Amino acid sequence: MAVKGNLRTPIVSVMGHVDHGKTTLLDKIRGSTVADGEAGAITQHIGATEVPIDVIVNKCGNPALRDKFIVPGLLFIDTPGHHAFTSLRSRGGALADLAIVIVDINEGFKPQTIESLQILKRFKTPFVVVANKIDRIHGWNPQRNMPFVASYNKQNERVKSELDRKFYEIVGELYNLGFNSERHDRINDFQRNVGIIPISAMTGEGIPDVLMVLLGLAQKFLEANLHYDANIPGVGTVLEVKEEKGLGTTIDVILYDGTLRKGDTIVVGSLGKPIQTKVRALLKPRPLTEIKSEEKFEQVSSVTAAIGVKISAPGLESALAGSPVRIATPETIDAITQEVQSEIEDVQIDTDSM
Numbered sequence: 260m261a262v263k264g265n266l267r268t269p270i271v272s273v274m275g276h277v278d279h280g281k282t283t284l285l286d287k288i289r290g291s292t293v294a295d296g297e298a299g300a301i302t303q304h305i306g307a308t309e310v311p312i313d314v315i316v317n318k319c320g321n322p323a324l325r326d327k328f329i330v331p332g333l334l335f336i337d338t339p340g341h342h343a344f345t346s347l348r349s350r351g352g353a354l355a356d357l358a359i360v361i362v363d364i365n366e367g368f369k370p371q372t373i374e375s376l377q378i379l380k381r382f383k384t385p386f387v388v389v390a391n392k393i394d395r396i397h398g399w400n401p402q403r404n405m406p407f408v409a410s411y412n413k414q415n416e417r418v419k420s421e422l423d424r425k426f427y428e429i430v431g432e433l434y435n436l437g438f439n440s441e442r443h444d445r446i447n448d449f450q451r452n453v454g455i456i457p458i459s460a461m462t463g464e465g466i467p468d469v470l471m472v473l474l475g476l477a478q479k480f481l482e483a484n485l486h487y488d489a490n491i492p493g494v495g496t497v498l499e500v501k502e503e504k505g506l507g508t509t510i511d512v513i514l515y516d517g518t519l520r521k522g523d524t525i526v527v528g529s530l531g532k533p534i535q536t537k538v539r540a541l542l543k544p545r546p547l548t549e550i551k552s553e554e555k556f557e558q559v560s561s562v563t564a565a566i567g568v569k570i571s572a573p574g575l576e577s578a579l580a581g582s583p584v585r586i587a588t589p590e591t592i593d594a595i596t597q598e599v600q601s602e603i604e605d606v607q608i609d610t611d612s613m
């Protein structure tokens with residue numbers, strides 16, 4: 260994958276109340292790039308979508324920004340939701356480096372989203388709030404895929420003031436939760452203020468802003484966390500445990516550091532004792548262009564962070580979503596198994612207490 264310097268792609272999670280638009284937003288981020296004829300440029304991983312920096316700066320209509328950014332792009336976890344975020348950990352804390360909190364601007368925050376905000380605060384995860392479904396405001400004149408401010412300026416005064424009214428209700432709710440927030444284009448200091456981006460996941464208005472603000476947050480707050488070392492044994496988190504025809508039980512994993520190879524011995528968290536097994540195959544989605552192929556996946560011999568990959572190996576039936584995946588050698592296997600066991604206990608205690 261594309262890597263600039265030794266910074267890996269930041270991992271982004273989308274959280275929010277059911278029906279507020281997580282899936283539509285992810286589809287839009289994936290789909291609009293396909294519609295623009297840039298299908299080759301985005302990479303579909305297992306459980307994640309990678310949008311490279313070039314695609315983002317083009318989408319934002321400002322290729323001149325290209326050289327300002329040091330991260331290679333953004334990796335969106337495809338499984339949206341509260342659970343995905345709270346139970347997906349890395350050794351450093353949350354698996355996601357960045358988050359999008361989506362809220363229906365017409366409904367405001369729901370209890371589960373408030374809990375998500377509190378978790379983000381606890382993990383100190385930089386995030387942006389997107390106030391979705393602005394196209395539902397009565398009289399809205401949709402401007403497909405336009406940046407928010409350009410679209411806003413095309414609305415009549417009544418629509419603008421209705422948007423402002425709903426927007427400041429969200430600001431008020433965030434204030435009551437202990438966050439200072441403001442519209443993203445009015446913020447100078449993202450450390451003190453949470454950015455709120457009004458969008459429509461349906462029409463694409465505001466989506467360029469979402470990508471740009473995420474890049475800005477990654478650049479400003481994450482540099483130290485994104486250094487990775489391709490030479491160390493891979494470290495990852497299980498996204499999902501899945502039965503696949505012909506392969507048996509497999510695990511979909513986000514690898515966030517190091518390199519994982521076919522044949523490596525891995526230790527995976529489970530409900531009981533950690534599983535020790537050997538990687539039989541590493542699988543990636545087959546590119547859409549190869550539709551003739553019967554097989555959904557293609558095999559690779561190794562993968563390097565950050566990437567989503569499917570692991571086929573014996574004995575994965577009891578693997579646990581959210582748990583760690585580590586590589587071991589005969590010398591390290593006992594210690595690593597111990598570590599995995601205690602990481603699982605931590606995650607379970609934390610998730611139980613929420």
Ligand code: GDP
Nearest residue numbers: 276277278279280281282283391392459460461
């Ligand atoms: P999720 O449960 O958070 O993943 O929400 P979905 O993405 O499935 O969206 C729930 C419903 O809201 C679906 O019917 C979407 O078509 C609709 N929806 C999502 N985003 C928008 C939007 O920006 N505008 C409008 N009008 N509808 C939306």
